[in-house]
Each structure stands twice: as structure tokens, then as C-alpha cells.
Amino acid sequence: MSHDHDLNGAEILLKALTEQGVEVVFGYPGGAVLPIYDEIFKQNRLRHILVRHEQAAVHAAEGYARSTGKVGCVLVTSGPGSTNAVTGLLDAMLDSTPMVCLTGQVPTSLIGNDAFQEADTTGITRPCTKHNYLVKDVNDLARVVHEAFYVAKTGRPGPVVIDLPKDVMTAKGKYVGIGKVRHKSYIPKVKGDLERIEEAASLMASAKKPILYFGGGVINSGNAAIDLASKLVKLTGFPFTQTLMGLGSVPASNPQFLGMVGMHGTYEANLAMHGCDVMVCIGARFDDRVTGKTSAFSPHSKKIHIDIDPSSINKNIMVDVPIVGDVGHVLEDMIRVWKAKQLHVDEKALKSWWRTIDGWRSKDCLRYANSKKLIKPQYAIERLYELTKDRDPIIATEVGQHQMWAAQFAKFDVARHWLTSGGLGTMGFGLPAAMGAQVAFPDKLVVNIAGESSIQMNIQEMATLAQERLAVKIFILNNQYLGMVRQWQELLHGGRYAESHMDVHPDFVKLAEAYGAKGRRVDKPAELDAAIMEMIETPGAFILDVRTDASENVFPMIPAGAAHNEMLMGPEDEAENPSSEDGMVLV
Amino acid sequence: MTGKHHPHKHRHTIAVLVDNEPGVLARVIGLFSGRGYNIESLTVAEVAARENLSRITIVTSGTAQIVEQIKAQLSRLVPVHKVVDLTKDGPAVERELALVKVVGIGEKRVESLRIADIFRARTVDATNESFVFEIVGRSDKIDAFINLMEPLGLVDVSRTGVVAIARGTQPL
Numbered sequence A: 001m002s003h004d005h006d007l008n009g010a011e012i013l014l015k016a017l018t019e020q021g022v023e024v025v026f027g028y029p030g031g032a033v034l035p036i037y038d039e040i041f042k043q044n045r046l047r048h049i050l051v052r053h054e055q056a057a058v059h060a061a062e063g064y065a066r067s068t069g070k071v072g073c074v075l076v077t078s079g080p081g082s083t084n085a086v087t088g089l090l091d092a093m094l095d096s097t098p099m100v101c102l103t104g105q106v107p108t109s110l111i112g113n114d115a116f117q118e119a120d121t122t123g124i125t126r127p128c129t130k131h132n133y134l135v136k137d138v139n140d141l142a143r144v145v146h147e148a149f150y151v152a153k154t155g156r157p158g159p160v161v162i163d164l165p166k167d168v169m170t171a172k173g174k175y176v177g178i179g180k181v182r183h184k185s186y187i188p189k190v191k192g193d194l195e196r197i198e199e200a201a202s203l204m205a206s207a208k209k210p211i212l213y214f215g216g217g218v219i220n221s222g223n224a225a226i227d228l229a230s231k232l233v234k235l236t237g238f239p240f241t242q243t244l245m246g247l248g249s250v251p252a253s254n255p256q257f258l259g260m261v262g263m264h265g266t267y268e269a270n271l272a273m274h275g276c277d278v279m280v281c282i283g284a285r286f287d288d289r290v291t292g293k294t295s296a297f298s299p300h301s302k303k304i305h306i307d308i309d310p311s312s313i314n315k316n317i318m319v320d321v322p323i324v325g326d327v328g329h330v331l332e333d334m335i336r337v338w339k340a341k342q343l344h345v346d347e348k349a350l351k352s353w354w355r356t357i358d359g360w361r362s363k364d365c366l367r368y369a370n371s372k373k374l375i376k377p378q379y380a381i382e383r384l385y386e387l388t389k390d391r392d393p394i395i396a397t398e399v400g401q402h403q404m405w406a407a408q409f410a411k412f413d414v415a416r417h418w419l420t421s422g423g424l425g426t427m428g429f430g431l432p433a434a435m436g437a438q439v440a441f442p443d444k445l446v447v448n449i450a451g452e453s454s455i456q457m458n459i460q461e462m463a464t465l466a467q468e469r470l471a472v473k474i475f476i477l478n479n480q481y482l483g484m485v486r487q488w489q490e491l492l493h494g495g496r497y498a499e500s501h502m503d504v505h506p507d508f509v510k511l512a513e514a515y516g517a518k519g520r521r522v523d524k525p526a527e528l529d530a531a532i533m534e535m536i537e538t539p540g541a542f543i544l545d546v547r548t549d550a551s552e553n554v555f556p557m558i559p560a561g562a563a564h565n566e567m568l569m570g571p572e573d574e575a576e577n578p579s580s581e582d583g584m585v586l587v
Numbered sequence B: 001m002t003g004k005h006h007p008h009k010h011r012h013t014i015a016v017l018v019d020n021e022p023g024v025l026a027r028v029i030g031l032f033s034g035r036g037y038n039i040e041s042l043t044v045a046e047v048a049a050r051e052n053l054s055r056i057t058i059v060t061s062g063t064a065q066i067v068e069q070i071k072a073q074l075s076r077l078v079p080v081h082k083v084v085d086l087t088k089d090g091p092a093v094e095r096e097l098a099l100v101k102v103v104g105i106g107e108k109r110v111e112s113l114r115i116a117d118i119f120r121a122r123t124v125d126a127t128n129e130s131f132v133f134e135i136v137g138r139s140d141k142i143d144a145f146i147n148l149m150e151p152l153g154l155v156d157v158s159r160t161g162v163v164a165i166a167r168g169t170q171p172l
Ligand SMILES: Cc1cc2nc3c(=O)[nH]c(=O)nc-3n(C[C@H](O)[C@H](O)[C@H](O)COP(=O)(O)OP(=O)(O)OC[C@H]3O[C@@H](n4cnc5c(N)ncnc54)[C@H](O)[C@@H]3O)c2cc1C
Pocket: A094, A095, A096, A155, A156, A157, A214, A215, A216, A217, A218, A220, A221, A222, A242, A243, A244, A245, A246, A260, A261, A262, A263, A264, A265, A282, A283, A284, A285, A286, A287, A289, A290, A306, A307, A308, A309, A312, A325, A326, A327, A328, A399, A400, A403, A404, A421, A422, A423, A424, A425, A426, A484
């Protein structure tokens, strides 16, 4: 069997990645990973995208993973390489994004000696990964890689780190194939308990004021779940809402869609959540941005919760019918049960519920006062959406007001076309995430809706775009402010705008040019359409610097610590509703 | 305080079967500290060398909802095979061992021996002016023993923490 022994660690690694179907790895080299890079150099199956900062490698892998449903793959060096990756790992963890991140490590004999560029990577990343491994024996390597991919993509997806000491990459050892790897303790439960599903179905049939609440778990689950979610919407005729992470799980153009739920969700979605008698939470996790004050959250409803992660259940909100399982499997059973038992919704009650909802809808809560002089940020997104929707774009965002306006004013009819940092809220996510999606879909229109401040957190990736010829369009809503911070200061801190204004920003048009891209600035509403068309039609990467009305705030807003029925609808409401002291300490 | 609700906290003993691999204890402890859960006692040792399994016994306290969270979070760790709430799932035997060093002469020395006898503690080391007692029992019994030894010259205590096992025929 000596021929089994003639691979070195780096060769085994590449063989395992290939067997796992990895086509692209986002990375950045350094001393500890040179043997791996040497192996990458010698082959041409695996494409390596050389980023300009390790954090961006991880966000790019997230963009790739979220837009394709595949596992993203990252390769960074030891020490500073791995610590730079940490923010991205936690981002992927909080947004349940499947990823395998390979980190270099000093040789096993030096571990613990404060060797050059040594970091306790497994220690540092333990709380921000789903799992991590330190491979000390080359004969464990192939198994660990296969196991890591399995853990990353099954159950509740998440990032997995494999820490690779340099000597393990050069040592010779055995390769084992995918088929031989079976996990002893990690066995996610995908089938839901049938009795519970039956209980849920009858509860739904008896509902007078039901609502379906879809989250990122629907998209995580896959295409079957995405189709079944639409089927359930059709079968029941129930109104439905989505979380920020769930946008696109059921087409936004569906007339039963009430808009997004939560802090910056719509009036009708939040009041329907508040007033419903049966809530069906499907692959969502009752995040604080969604529930507001938990003690006042949907006080009169029976709650059904479908989630693959038992720790998501009864964490923030106690539910009546918990169903642990995969959305796709559970919805399939639920629809089957519904049909087999010939269940029917209470048509009469549902009609009257829809009348109530239509009343809320008529408030037109996303309405804003447009201007002929200044570009309103909401208007900018509306125009971007109208002018690009036929091309079915993938939209990434940074974090802040622009992100919320994008969520409110762009409509998503397709899943995986919306890439945003929800759980961690990482400024600097958007550009690399858009880049990762563009790598996966080179011919698609990919737009990063950015703030002028967030974009600067990973602006160096403009160079990666140029090198890899990626035509990402960067649509900056430039309000010269850390707008979301300014909004909170206005609402909660008496308008004392401590450090939320930046006097100096780069000239984004020149910046684009410096990176070999094109750019344009626009500040007149009348010129906006032409500018957007120029952005779309110019080949290659493009920065459109849209100067917007800096005083705009995102509404509706449920202030932190308030309940769903205590929403601020617009500037008129601000003065009358000073936030509670409890709310002041919340984020 | 406007009628804030303080649900009852309860003490739970949880047994966790894990792969005996580097970092597994750090995962468990990190989970407790990172999420603000309480650890009153934690013990760990290998229990099945062939299967390479260790058993961790954790005594924690929290509301019913928090204890459920703790169990769900523990189960989520990849090297965790099994999580059993010994307090909730039926009667269990709990034991702890302590070594207790008492230094003194004369009347106090005699009294410490007398109390050790009552508690069925064994003398495992002695000098002319000291004893080391070994005591096994429930944690509250050990607490009581230590309290009584305090005025009699207690100088040092080493406790194992709680180990526990369900009563009856069922394995974990
Ligand atoms: C500035 C800012 C403002 C925000 N405002 C809002 C807001 O107004 N409204 C809003 O909704 N969010 C908002 N968010 C996002 C918010 O912080 C959360 O990220 C988001 O609400 C969580 O979405 P989710 O509940 O769908 O859960 P996700 O984070 O997508 O989690 C998915 C859930 O589904 C489960 N799951 C995964 N896979 C499966 C499967 N196969 N089967 C079953 N279950 C599965 C997981 O266990 C998890 O519980 C905001 C974020 C930022 C940065």
C-alpha cells in the first residue's frame, strides 16, 4: 500500500477540496501556507481569487455561498491572516452561512512557543465558528476536510475553520475519500415530528387571524423549501412577512406579502404580527430586531416554530408548537397532512382579517416626500430597482440606513439575490460579498448598495475587481454621515451628533479611476436615471456616487425596547415619542 | 421596577457525553462563560477508553427556559454525543469527594475526629497536629462538614465537584 503514502499534506488538501467540488477559493498567502500555494500553482482546477484583505476573503466567500447555496472556501495564513478573518467568520456564523476557512499555522513543534506569526486560531475562532479543527497528523487531514464540509453545510449551516500547521502540509500521508467519512455525534434532525406537524396544521386551519413569518432558514434549506414556502402561501391564502434574511424566500410580488417585519419593517407586517392569533415562524429566529420588546410581542397568538436548530426554539420567545426539523422536510409533511386531512382555512375569518390588514396597508407606511432638488435615498433605490429589475440583479449591501432602504424599496422575487449582513451588521460586508457573487455569476448584474462610510471599510477590493475583471456596480447613497448612527443620535440623544459626520471623504469618481474602474457623481434627481443607466451599461466595475438628502431617516421604526404597536411612522412622530429609558441601553 | 417578572431558578445536574479530544472542555466552558450561564460545579474524565468518550457532569442553575437553552446549546456542539438532564429526567445519585485538612491540638483535635466519625469521613493522613479527612457524599453534606471543621482548625479543602448517575437500570 506504499503508493497510498506518496501524497504530501498540501496535495491531500487539494485533492479533498476537489472531491468536495470546490471551484473557487478566496485567499491571501503568507509563510505558513506557502506549501499550499505551491500546490495551487501546480494545478488549474481550483481557481484562487487573490483578495486585498483577509476579512474581504471571508465576506467574498459568504457572497459566493449565499448566492449559490454552495459552501464558500477561504485560505489565509497564520497569525494576522487568521485574526483578520475573524470578523468574517462571526458574520457567517450569525447569518448561518456555510463556509470552510483554511488557516495556516506554525509547525506543530513550535505551537505554544509564541512562534513568529503564531495565533491560537482554534481558541480565537471557537466562539465564532460552528466548529473548528487543528490537524496535527497528516493522516487525519482528508477525513477532517470532508467532515468540515459536511458540518458546514448540513443542519444549521455555518463556518468551519481548519487550522493547518505547516509541517502537516509537507508531511506525507494517506488520502481518504468522501464516502468513508461518517460522523458519530453530529447528526442533525431533518424530519419533523409528525404529531407536532399535525397539531400545527390543525391550529392553522382553526386560525382566524393567521400570519406566516419566513426567515433565512427557508433559503438555507434549499430550493425544495423555497418552492414549498410559496405553495404554503398559495394553499392557505394567509398573509406573510419576511425577515431581513428571509427576503426573496417567497416572491415579494406575491399580493399576500405584507413587507418586511421588525424594527424597520412595514406598519402592516408589524401590526399583523402583533394582532395575529396564529403565527407560523418558518426558519426564522425571533431576533430582537424582529420582536422589539419581547414581553409585548404578539401577545395573543399561538406560535408554531419550525427550526432545524433546537437552540433557536424558546430562546427569545416561548412557542406553543415547536417543530425541530428542516424547513423543506417539514413543509412537505405539513402540506401533505393538510391535503390528506382535507383541512380548510376559515374563509370568513380570513376575509375579515384581510380587511383589517388592507386598512393598515392603506396607510402606505413607506411613503416619503420626494423632492425635485435633492435626491431622496428612497427615490434612488426605487429608481435603481425599476431600471434594473428586468435584469434580475443580485443586490448586496453594506450596513446602515442605505441597507434598510434597500430592504424596503428593492423587491426580491428570487431567493439568493439579496446579500446582506443581518446578524452581525458588518460595515464592509457589501463590496466583497458582491465580488463573491460576481465570481459565481460572471454575467449577472451585481450591485452593491453602499453607504459612503461602509464602502471605505473594504474599498481595497476595488483592486481585486480590476484584477479579476469583475463588473460589480457600486451604488453609494452618499449622505456624508454615519447615517444610521446619526438617526439614533437624533432620536435618542437630543440631536448631539457626536462623531457621526465625516468632513473628509475621497472623491469616489477619482477613486474608481485610480483602481482602473469608471465612476460618476450625481446630485440632481432629474439626472439620476441617466446616471444609473450609465452605471449599468458601462462595462466593468463602476462607482455611482449618489449625493442624497442627508437629513432623511429610515421609517417606520420601532425604537429599541418598544413594542410592534409603538411604531414611529415618520418625522411627525419623532417629537412625540421620546424613547424609553429601557430603550436607551439597548442596541 | 415596574412589575418585572423573576421566574424561579432551579439547580440542575447535567451529564454530557463527549468525544475525548483536545478543546472539547474549552468548548463547553466557553459556551457557559460566553452566554452568561452559571457553572456551580464541573467535572470531567474519560469513561470509555475504547470509544474515546469522556463524561462531563455540570451543575448549573437557571430558569426552566435557560436550562432548556443550556441543553440545546450543549447538544449543538459537534463533539457532543448526548446531553441528559439528570435532575429533570428522574432520580439520580449525586456524589462528591473532598479532602479536608485540619490542623490543631488538644480538645479541638479530638472534636474534629469525633465529627469526622459522625460524617463517616476517613482519615487518610495524620501528623501529631493535623489530619486529612476524605469525605464522600452529596455536596450539602460536604458543605456541612466543612462548616463544622472551620472552628476546629480547617486550613485546606480540595473538592472534586459533583459526579452523578441516574438511579435504576438505564444507562445514559
Ligand atoms: C441595521 C440593521 C437593521 C436591521 N433591522 C431588521 C428589521 O427591521 N427586520 C428584520 O427582520 N431584521 C433586521 N435586521 C437583521 C436582524 O439583525 C437579524 O439578522 C434577522 O432578523 C434574522 O433573520 P432570521 O430570523 O430570518 O434568522 P437567520 O439569521 O436567517 O437564521 C435562520 C434561522 O433558521 C434556522 N435554519 C437554518 N437552516 C434551516 C433549515 N434548513 N431548516 C429549518 N431551519 C433552519 C436557523 O437555525 C435559524 O434559527 C437588521 C440588521 C441590521 C444590521
